Amino acid sequence: VIIDDNVVSLLAEVAGFPLPPDDRVSLRRALSDHLETAAVLAATPSEEFEPIVSFDPRWL
Amino acid sequence: VSDDLTKLTLSEAGERLARRELSAPELLESTLARLAETEPFVHAYAAVMESSAREQADVAERELASGQRRGPLHGIPVAVKDLCFTAGFPTEAGSRVLAGFVPEVDAVVVRRLKAAGAVIVGKTVTHEFAYGQNVPETRNAWDVASYPGGSSAGSAVALAVGSAYGTVGTDTAGSIRVPAALNNVVGLKPTYGRISRRGVVPMSPTLDTVGPLARTVRDCALMLGAVAGAETGDPTALAEPVPDYTARLGAGIEGLRIGLERRFFFHEALDADVRSTAEAALVELEHAGAQLVEVDIEELALSTSVGVIVVMADTSDWHRPLLRSRGELYDPRTRVMLELGELVLATSYVHAQKLRTKVQAAIRRTFESHGLDALAAPTVPFPAMPVEVHASALDESSGDALSLFLRQNIVSLRL
Numbered sequence A: 001v002i003i004d005d006n007v008v009s010l011l012a013e014v015a016g017f018p019l020p021p022d023d024r025v026s027l028r029r030a031l032s033d034h035l036e037t038a039a040v041l042a043a044t045p046s047e048e049f050e051p052i053v054s055f056d057p058r059w060l
Numbered sequence B: 001v002s003d004d005l006t007k008l009t010l011s012e013a014g015e016r017l018a019r020r021e022l023s024a025p026e027l028l029e030s031t032l033a034r035l036a037e038t039e040p041f042v043h044a045y046a047a048v049m050e051s052s053a054r055e056q057a058d059v060a061e062r063e064l065a066s067g068q069r070r071g072p073l074h075g076i077p078v079a080v081k082d083l084c085f086t087a088g089f090p091t092e093a094g095s096r097v098l099a100g101f102v103p104e105v106d107a108v109v110v111r112r113l114k115a116a117g118a119v120i121v122g123k124t125v126t127h128e129f130a131y132g133q134n135v136p137e138t139r140n141a142w143d144v145a146s147y148p149g150g151s152s153a154g155s156a157v158a159l160a161v162g163s164a165y166g167t168v169g170t171d172t173a174g175s176i177r178v179p180a181a182l183n184n185v186v187g188l189k190p191t192y193g194r195i196s197r198r199g200v201v202p203m204s205p206t207l208d209t210v211g212p213l214a215r216t217v218r219d220c221a222l223m224l225g226a227v228a229g230a231e232t233g234d235p236t237a238l239a240e241p242v243p244d245y246t247a248r249l250g251a252g253i254e255g256l257r258i259g260l261e262r263r264f265f266f267h268e269a270l271d272a273d274v275r276s277t278a279e280a281a282l283v284e285l286e287h288a289g290a291q292l293v294e295v296d297i298e299e300l301a302l303s304t305s306v307g308v309i310v311v312m313a314d315t316s317d318w319h320r321p322l323l324r325s326r327g328e329l330y331d332p333r334t335r336v337m338l339e340l341g342e343l344v345l346a347t348s349y350v351h352a353q354k355l356r357t358k359v360q361a362a363i364r365r366t367f368e369s370h371g372l373d374a375l376a377a378p379t380v381p382f383p384a385m386p387v388e389v390h391a392s393a394l395d396e397s398s399g400d401a402l403s404l405f406l407r408q409n410i411v412s413l414r415l
Helices: A005-015 A021-042 B010-018 B024-042 B050-065 B108-115 B153-161 B177-182 B217-227 B272-287 B298-329 B332-341 B346-370 B387-396 B402-409
Strands: B045-048 B077-081 B119-124 B166-171 B209-214 B257-260 B291-294
Touching (some): A005 A021, A021 B298, A021 B332, B024 B045, B024 B077, B024 B153, B045 B153, B077 B108, B077 B153, B119 B153, B166 B217, B209 B217, B257 B272, B298 B332
Parallel strands (some): B257 B291
Antiparallel strands (some): B045 B119
């Protein structure tokens, strides 16, 4: 997926936050980096683990 | 013993107050004078609470004079990060977004400091909302051209220059430990929930901690003992007894088993000076009787990415209404991270929380299988850099300042 200014603006509109024009380039770069990271994580198996949902800080 | 009161440790100052060799107002005035002398150079304080501090010092003095000593913090000038609510006094979190916000109540940590008889000197500078994206005016205590670390920058610098004896910071991904390391003071990210987060502007509800900073380990232990403990109405506060954290100080570390994960914490990008200093510290630990145990925790490689996703999404959730109503008031770098956090997919977030469990389980397994008491690692991968270099590094990291420090700090020791 190519993240360009239009994609970033559309995503902001869908998410419902105002996107100042000056933020578009920075957000585009940051989102591209994030998607790369998320893709690496998505390929990491996690089936045997439950998400952390408890506030209890002690070891299980 | 030094005659310069600002060079005393918290413990030493407390003992002098207890012996009545020093009065609380005298100690406060000395602190305020040091503050006035150093602030033009280091900018550790967002605001000074001079008037209320004098009132608190007077009360402390009357109580101490009548033999009613509340404990080791009684009459001691301390400061709190400007994320902590202070009743009737502005709490602005380093941001124009909260300019002029005056809470009606104290944060639990502030209330407990007051109950312990501490004198609240002021609010210390934080990066905007503790996010670490902007460069606040605070400068390193040892070189005013250098970056002080963050986000609890002012809390560390105030201690190092002598304008407070103990401070409070917050730590989500290194925000106490990094500035403590870069300013040569002691900073502790306690066990999650050990100190109530109530009344503290949040980042991540599952990673945020409130913690003490001080000039010595003993002082840090005294601060922790004064503010830790269960809190009615805060389900995240740990409901367990608060031990005397000073009880085992000086008992030595003979037989302590300390794990070393060299691949992750002593990585190739580690600065040479940091590496040699850390190695020298490990030798000292061995000489003191600790056993160093080489360990391999492959899952740590996931921790930075997992941490960034969790922190981004959690933080953006709290800021949703402010981003929409006062978005133009944020520093642009902070705002972009908040915008990005709103674009993290729910499935990515849940997956990251699963992988967080995976990392946590791997660490626990390593501790159990090797009989470890602790892991040792450098706190920061590089020394304090010139402020301009740090600002440039922020720009080059696509606005993601978190990952600059997160690698070393997403896994914290739980004490």
